[in-house]
Amino acid sequence: GEEVAQTPKHLVRGEGQKAKLYCAPIKGHSYVFWYQQVLKNEFKFLISFQNENVFDETGMPKERFSAKCLPNSPCSLEIQATKLEDSAVYFCASSQWQGDTEAFFGQGTRLTVV
Amino acid sequence: GEDVEQSLFLSVREGDSSVINCTYTDSSSTYLYWYKQEPGAGLQLLTYIFSNMDMKQDQRLTVLLNKKDKHLSLRIADTQTGDSAIYFCAEDTASKLTFGTGTRLQVTL
Numbered sequence: 001g002e003e004v005a006q007t008p009k010h011l012v013r014g015e016g017q018k019a020k021l022y023c024a025p026i027k028g029h030s031y032v033f034w035y036q037q038v039l040k041n042e043f044k045f046l047i048s049f050q051n052e053n054v055f056d057e058t059g060m061p062k063e064r065f066s067a068k069c070l071p072n073s074p075c076s077l078e079i080q081a082t083k084l085e086d087s088a089v090y091f092c093a094s095s096q097w098q099g100d101t102e103a104f105f106g107q108g109t110r111l112t113v114v
Numbered sequence: 115g116e117d118v119e120q121s122l123f124l125s126v127r128e129g130d131s132s133v134i135n136c137t138y139t140d141s142s143s144t145y146l147y148w149y150k151q152e153p154g155a156g157l158q159l160l161t162y163i164f165s166n167m168d169m170k171q172d173q174r175l176t177v178l179l180n181k182k183d184k185h186l187s188l189r190i191a192d193t194q195t196g197d198s199a200i201y202f203c204a205e206d207t208a209s210k211l212t213f214g215t216g217t218r219l220q221v222t223l
Binding site for chain 1: 149155156157158159162200202208209210211212213215216
């Protein structure tokens, strides 16, 4: 597709439940990035992929968060046993190559943990 | 640290120029970016500047880069109500973006 598609737009989970977010990058883009935007607008880098391989996971919390990009499937970000502080908007972005000047962002998934 | 600092809020009158400032930390960044985020929406890349440039103009947008002071600014000429949004500067650090804290631009009539 010509845009980064994120689903769902909104997700509400009770504390302790699992949340799974999806991202379809732009066709032909090799790099996928996940960012978390918390309520004060702060963006935090989580993880990036080069095709199906993890490229940089330095921002991923060690526990509860996992992500995958499998061939012929949307990428996913999964949070096990959600906590209130996981409430945020999760953005996915894709770019054609490493160092590409433009990363295209999806519209985000707003996760609310209650 | 990797803090990229911006002032929180800017209010301008329609037709005036807006200047949004950003102080970044990573002197090895190759590119510096300005993104716009409207309410409930994703990030839209407005413009970027290569680190060996000190100015870039793109229609109503002018980016100034002072590498010595690690200071980046975005000037929007003839600001319109449609420019109301949050503006983020960002630097590329090790193949990922580090964003500023965001400046909310309010355009009044």
